[in-house]
Amino acid sequence: MKYFKLPDLGEGLPEADILEWHVKEGDHVDEDQLLVSVETAKAVIDVPSPQTGIIAHLFGAEGDTVHTGEPLVEFVTDEEEDSGTVVGSLSKADTT
Template sequence: MRYFNLPDLGEGLLEAEIIEWHVASGDSVAADQILVTVETAKAIVEIPSPREGVVAAMFGQPGDIVHVGEPLVEYVSDGHESQTVVGELHVAARSEASEDRFIIGAAQAPGTRGPVRATPSVRALAKRLNVDIGRVTGSGPQGLISAADIERVAKLEKEKGPSIPLRGVRRFMAKSMALSRDHVVPVTINDDCNLANWPDGTDPTLRLLKAIVSGCEAEPILNSWLDN
């Protein structure tokens, strides 16, 4: 076994998020030594090495999503094992450019999210403004991202406040809720409430707004929305 793929973690789970690597490239590991900690929709799981050997490479960084069957670790070949890899291993090639006349990334096919197309100066601007360029939609030809696109996103993010990644259990909950929204007929349920004991002149709307404000002060994430 040269490549160790993400194993079936049970309960029908098809993917996991990398939380922390416990090894590095070049490390010698023993069988059952913990390689990586991942988080699924159910729990945080430590994945052990199925064999002893030397780690040649790890696939994925903390925060990345790995699907069952995709490679996690590559071991250094000891010369006695088959070099055949079942399936096709895709490793994204990175291109570098130092002048603005070069465009990093190819044109993407319609309906797909391909490589980001932007000049080095635009990428540098995104890094300086702390904008995730992978989430920016380019307004130029074939999706080319301009400096104006980066500045527009930076302004929006400044106005709406800091963003936090949707990870772990919350991420899986959001996916399940979105799936339900798209496939289940929406239903509105109404009920009556007896307010006879409220003081005269009490405004139910104002009282409700005060309750919402109190809730948001206690849990600020209530005053948020899902971006994309």
């Protein structure tokens, strides 16, 4: 799991309000895909994904305030995702 924290959105603003999530938990996202729109004291900013992966958890709901440096999204990267693939061979148990 990897956490993406709310970055410094400029001019040292300490927080932002979540206006709209553009993804939901379980969604697969690509790097630079729009995650969320937030509003600071000065502007509305669209925050893109810093990586490709699957959204495991969203921190905060629309209308919530998130502080710079606090977790915003938790990712499961494609490498961490369990594919359920069996490596090697399976042998049948001897029932005699």
